[in-house]
Amino acid sequence: MIFAVTTAACKKEQVRAGGPPPAVPVTVAKSELQAVPTDIRAVGSVEPYSTVQVKSLVAGPLMKVLFAEGSDVKAGDLLFEIDPRQYREALRQAQGAVKRDEAQLRQAEANLGRDQAQLKNADADAARYAELVNEKIVSRSQYDQYKTNADALRESVRADQAAIETARATLETDRAAVERAKLDLSYCEIRSPLSGRTGNLLVNVGNLVKANGDTALVVINQISPIFVSFGVPQQQFDAVRRSSQGRRLPVMAKLQDGDRKSAQGRLSVIDNTIDATTGTIRLKAVFENADRLLWPGRFVDVSMTLGTIENAVVVPSEAVQSGQKGLFIYVVKPDQTVDLRMVKTGPAVNGKLVIESGIANGETVVTDGQLLLRPGAAVKAVSGVKTGEQGS
Incomplete structure (x- = not known):
């Protein structure tokens, strides 16, 4: 139990003549064990949690803003639209180039087939004339003519194969251009990369937006x-x-x-x-x-x-006083006199202090009236108004 005391009553006791020093009225409390969290x-x-500065990856006029400033957006929501017309035209041009390359590839493959067929026939003629030359039926010059024709067709076949490889490479390049044009066109629709809250709109409709410009369109947190x-x-x-x-x-x-x-x-x-x-x-x-x-x-x-500190000794925070040698507490002994204890304190919780050393569980400590005390002074626990709240 905690009791209160008045300074006025204390002073009256001190001025009485004769006898032992009067007991000093104090308020007291019991130390106790508690489980105390260490904070x-x-x-x-x-x-x-994350911040994104939304910028455009393509240049062009800003056509639409599809959100309200300071509103919540979800990942994938459409935020802005950039004028897509020039990127649609670039895509059509790239697709046309692919069709042209496909036609050129087919032409090169047809040329290869024709020259391979001619080469096969020329090789057969050259082989026949080689036998005839050996049999002295035809002249050497006639054989050389057929052999030269076969060699020329063989080189034509090699040229056709190179033309096919060139056409295929050009086709792959233009197909990549188509994919890039599709990507650029998709960038005309700017979507939210995360779920969050938008800030102020930093670029208004009608302004020309730069690709990866210095100014963000909006910031999402x-x-x-x-x-x-x-x-x-x-x-x-x-x-x-x-x-x-x-x-x-x-x-x-x-x-x-x-x-x-x-x-x-x-x-x-x-x-x-x-x-x-x-x-x-x-x-x-x-x-x-x-x-x-x-x-x-x-x-x-x-x-x-x-x-959590288990079974920690705690006392009211007001029981701990500060002196020249450090922190101390007045402990009331069984004979109703006080003993000054130097203490080491721990964390505070809910108006109480953990006492790491100097006080044991269940001891009575003074919580008010310490200014009138000295080691060995007699005290009495008094209920009522705290010291200094009532006059003499």
Whole structure:
């Protein structure tokens, strides 16, 4: 039980003549065991999960804008239309070139077939005349004429084969031009690469858009899920790394406005270096943010739970005082006198402090009236108004 005391009553007791020093009225509380979460607190900033600057991959007049500024869009939604006429014409030209190349290829193949047939006949004539020359039936000059004709047709066949290879290469080049023209034509329709929220429209209808220009048409932020980025001192890095092994640490982000609404997330990224200028390491937590509570650029109070201290000794925060030698607490002994204990404190939670050393479970500590105490002073627990709230 916690009791209250008045300074006025204390002063009246002190002025009484004779007898032992009067007992000092104080409020007290019992130390107790609790399971205390160990938290790291910081100020963080909300960042989009991903950001895309939407630009055009082709040049031309901007014909249509098919979304409202500041609206939600889904991946694949049509956002802009660029004038497609010049790209349709380029596609038709490329398709015409392909048809021309196909015709040239067929012509080259027909020439090859004709010359191969002629070569076969010329080879047969040359073979017959070779036998006739051996039998002295025809002259050598007649044989040479047929052999030369066969050799010429053989070279024609080689030329036809080269023409076919050239036609096939040209055909492949023009087919690639068709695919490129189709791709350029598809770029005239600019679609959202992700689901998110659009910002302000940066280029209006009627403007000439450059291919991959310096200015984006619109910026899209993905805000569900969303990141909260925050830094922690390098002294806490080892504790964060140990606690995050095999699990994702819970993180709470609380708004800094009057409502103090909060969102729950998980630690997702530990930066790969410590900032030498600030001595901190950057962390990122991811939040589902289905209710859009968190907004890019907003500052939030971050609390990350590393674990839980089981059976921790806790006392009210007001029981811990600061002196020249450090932190101390007045402990009420069974004879109703006080003992000054130097203590080492741990984390704070819900108005209470963890006492790592100096206090045991179940001991009575003074929570108000410490200014009138010294080691060995007699005290009495008093209910009522706290010290300083009532006059003499």
